[in-house]
Amino acid sequence: MSEQSDKIAAGWRNGDHVGRPKLKLVTVGEDDVTAAAVPDQSEAPRRRRTDASMEASVVDAESTGASQRVERPSRVVEEGRSKPSPADLRAKRSGELESESNARFLKLSEEKQAVELARAQIAQWAQMLEERVEDRTAEIARRNSQLTMLNTLAKAINQSLDPSQMSSAVLELVCELFGADMGAIWICPPGQSVEVQAHYGLSDVWNRRLQRGWPSRDLLQLHMQARFSAVVSDTTKDITPEGRMARHLGMGSAAVLPIKSRTEVIGLMVIGSVEPGVLDAEDATVLDVFSEQFGVGITNALLYEDARRRAERDPVTGLYNHRTLQQMLLQAMSHADDDRSSLAVVLMDLDNFKFFNDTYGHLSGDDVLRLVGVAIEQAIDPKAVCGRYGGDEFMLLLPGTDHRTAAKVAQKVRKVLSDAGYRPSGQQQNVPLAMSYGVAVYPSDGLSRHELIVQADANLFRSKTGGGDVVSAPSPYIVRARQIPGYEMIDSLIATVDNKDRYTRRHSEDVAEYAYILGEAMEVEPDMLDTLAVAGLLHDVGKIGIPDSILRKPGKLTADEMIAIQSHPTFGALIVGAIPSLQHILPAVRHHHERWDGRGYPDALAGEDIPLIARIMAVADAVSAMTTDRPYRNGMEWPQVLTNIERGLGTQFDPEIGRVFVDAMRVRLGAAAEVDTLSKAA
Numbered sequence: 001m002s003e004q005s006d007k008i009a010a011g012w013r014n015g016d017h018v019g020r021p022k023l024k025l026v027t028v029g030e031d032d033v034t035a036a037a038v039p040d041q042s043e044a045p046r047r048r049r050t051d052a053s054m055e056a057s058v059v060d061a062e063s064t065g066a067s068q069r070v071e072r073p074s075r076v077v078e079e080g081r082s083k084p085s086p087a088d089l090r091a092k093r094s095g096e097l098e099s100e101s102n103a104r105f106l107k108l109s110e111e112k113q114a115v116e117l118a119r120a121q122i123a124q125w126a127q128m129l130e131e132r133v134e135d136r137t138a139e140i141a142r143r144n145s146q147l148t149m150l151n152t153l154a155k156a157i158n159q160s161l162d163p164s165q166m167s168s169a170v171l172e173l174v175c176e177l178f179g180a181d182m183g184a185i186w187i188c189p190p191g192q193s194v195e196v197q198a199h200y201g202l203s204d205v206w207n208r209r210l211q212r213g214w215p216s217r218d219l220l221q222l223h224m225q226a227r228f229s230a231v232v233s234d235t236t237k238d239i240t241p242e243g244r245m246a247r248h249l250g251m252g253s254a255a256v257l258p259i260k261s262r263t264e265v266i267g268l269m270v271i272g273s274v275e276p277g278v279l280d281a282e283d284a285t286v287l288d289v290f291s292e293q294f295g296v297g298i299t300n301a302l303l304y305e306d307a308r309r310r311a312e313r314d315p316v317t318g319l320y321n322h323r324t325l326q327q328m329l330l331q332a333m334s335h336a337d338d339d340r341s342s343l344a345v346v347l348m349d350l351d352n353f354k355f356f357n358d359t360y361g362h363l364s365g366d367d368v369l370r371l372v373g374v375a376i377e378q379a380i381d382p383k384a385v386c387g388r389y390g391g392d393e394f395m396l397l398l399p400g401t402d403h404r405t406a407a408k409v410a411q412k413v414r415k416v417l418s419d420a421g422y423r424p425s426g427q428q429q430n431v432p433l434a435m436s437y438g439v440a441v442y443p444s445d446g447l448s449r450h451e452l453i454v455q456a457d458a459n460l461f462r463s464k465t466g467g468g469d470v471v472s473a474p475s476p477y478i479v480r481a482r483q484i485p486g487y488e489m490i491d492s493l494i495a496t497v498d499n500k501d502r503y504t505r506r507h508s509e510d511v512a513e514y515a516y517i518l519g520e521a522m523e524v525e526p527d528m529l530d531t532l533a534v535a536g537l538l539h540d541v542g543k544i545g546i547p548d549s550i551l552r553k554p555g556k557l558t559a560d561e562m563i564a565i566q567s568h569p570t571f572g573a574l575i576v577g578a579i580p581s582l583q584h585i586l587p588a589v590r591h592h593h594e595r596w597d598g599r600g601y602p603d604a605l606a607g608e609d610i611p612l613i614a615r616i617m618a619v620a621d622a623v624s625a626m627t628t629d630r631p632y633r634n635g636m637e638w639p640q641v642l643t644n645i646e647r648g649l650g651t652q653f654d655p656e657i658g659r660v661f662v663d664a665m666r667v668r669l670g671a672a673a674e675v676d677t678l679s680k681a682a
């Protein structure tokens with residue numbers, strides 16, 4: 001074969017013929033084959049032929065391969081020792097071209113398939129890449145979310161120094177971040193009981209169990225032995241203590257986080273979801289960071305809470321101390337203003353407390369104070385505030401409470417305390433405990449903290465001087481008097497007198513009450529009832545000008561002291577006379593010490609020359625003087641008082657007015673005795 005034919009054959013095999021003229025083999029001898037260019041138009045029809053010989057050639061070409069195709073011309077030459085006809089040569093050449101075309105077709109098909117496979121592979125890679133990008137984007141978003149939540153967590157920790165509030169806020173945040181449905185936090189420093197507890201999303205059943213003290217301190221300590229967070233992705237397949245605890249709480253997946261304060265585990269946080277797989281091991285690292293931050297925050301909050309508790313609590317009873325009570329009273333008054341509701345203040349003073357200190361020692365006195373504190377807390381509503389106001393004085397703040405309800409609460413405290421008693425060390429019997437109670441209600445009994453406490457204290461004093469173990473609240477006449485325009489000024493005058501002589505306020509209120517009762521019995525006009533109430537409260541306002549040493553002198557007064565004290569009606573008239581709105585009570589202030597027989601003072605008026613209001617005031621004043629305990633004598637019983645009034649009819653008192661009072665009081669006392677008898681029988 002010539003060098004030219006070799007190149008042509010090689011060109012066909014290598015595909016270099018593309019774009020070149022088609023070649024046609026021409027047999028010129030037994031060992032020589034030359035190639036010549038032939039036009040494509042002559043071959044095209046032949047390639048479309050489908051006779052049997054052509055198919056056979058194609059099959060042969062496909063099955064035998066290129067090497068056999070190269071050898072075929074030689075075989076033709078050998079077999080046809082005789083010279084092949086041009087038709088045979090053309091047919092042979094046509095078959096060869098057909099085979100080559102088919103081979104090219106097959107090769108192109110293979111290449112096309114390879115390209116399609118490559119495209120599919122590339123598409124698959126692209127999809128995988130896209131998924132990886134999506135995963136990475138989601139991971140970045142998740143990390144960003146975690147960082148944001150970490151920042152939010154830090155804010156929640158920094159914004160509140162209340163351990164409970166902080167725990168609740170942190171628990172909710174952590175649950176939200178990790179897709180948890182529920183969770184709980186217990187703060188239980190070693191050697192102490194559970195101090196803080198927060199829960200989120202738990203069922204009502206579990207909320208109740210937690211309130212009842214689940215888990216026990218020992219069980220909690222068992223879980224708190226872990227140093228790092230434990231994540232349970234499927235609690236049904238986990239037999240660790242953490243897994244069992246989470247499964248017990250109804251969690252399908254959970255994380256149990258020890259809360260550390262420096263090196264010490266002080267609590268436990270459990271978060272979880274009903275569904276398994278919501279939390280997995282990848283969350284553990286971030287959860288550790290969370291619990292570490294929370295541990296620092298809650299430690300600081302507990303330290304602050306302890307310092308605050310020490311500052312606002314009484315060290316003996318653990319109740320609020322005096323300073324805190326004053327602050328809380330202001331806050332409660334503000335809330336009452338906002339809610340347009342009332343606020344009751346109850347002052348309580350332990351009767352005969354000195355007896356416990358003197359008889360059993362001051363340690364026993366402290367025990368008694370603690371016992372009283374416990375008894376008070378047992379008797380009151382959780383919304384009420386209780387504190388130690390002074391040495392043996394306690395105070396209750398009862399939001400949204402009126403006089404009647406406050407008196408009931410005081411009676412309940414009284415009963416709990418009475419039932420409790422105090423048993424001194426080594427004694428077989430309890431020593432009874434009793435307190436006196438004074439009630440005042442904001443805003444009807446006073447518009448300022450000072451007024452309110454003064455009123456409660458006055459009622460307490462009334463209970464104390466009435467023998468103790470009694471609850472005293474303002475009478476209806478006081479409540480009515482306070483509704484009179486300008487009462488604030490009247491009350492400030494009363495307070496001024498009261499500051500000089502504590503007895504005077506009690507006495508003034510008593511006089512107002514008896515004058516009011518007498519006015520009702522006389523069926524006076526309603527306006528006159530108000531006047532009697534105000535007159536009773538202010539009738540002794542002239543005592544402002546009397547020296548304290550005379551007012552508080554327990555024994556008999558000297559002649560000069562008597563003259564000084566008898567000047568108080570005149571002095572009171574000067575004060576009241578200078579106040580236009582109080583002109584209607586001026587006769588009561590000036591003449592309440594006049595006598596029916598003309599032997600009174602300051603003007604020695606007699607009979608009906610004495611103004612009516614002053615004659616009423618004279619009866620009320622005498623009744624109060626006889627019923628009130630004084631340091632140097634006890635108050636009289638009511639039968640004796642009424643007898644004395646009867647004896648003074650026509651001499652000291654207006655006979656008609658005195659009689660009306662005696663009859664009215666006997667009816668009242670009889671009704672009260674009947675009620676008492678019936679209640680004892682019941």
Ligand SMILES: [Fe+2]
Nearest residue numbers: 539540592593
């Ligand atoms: Fe007087």
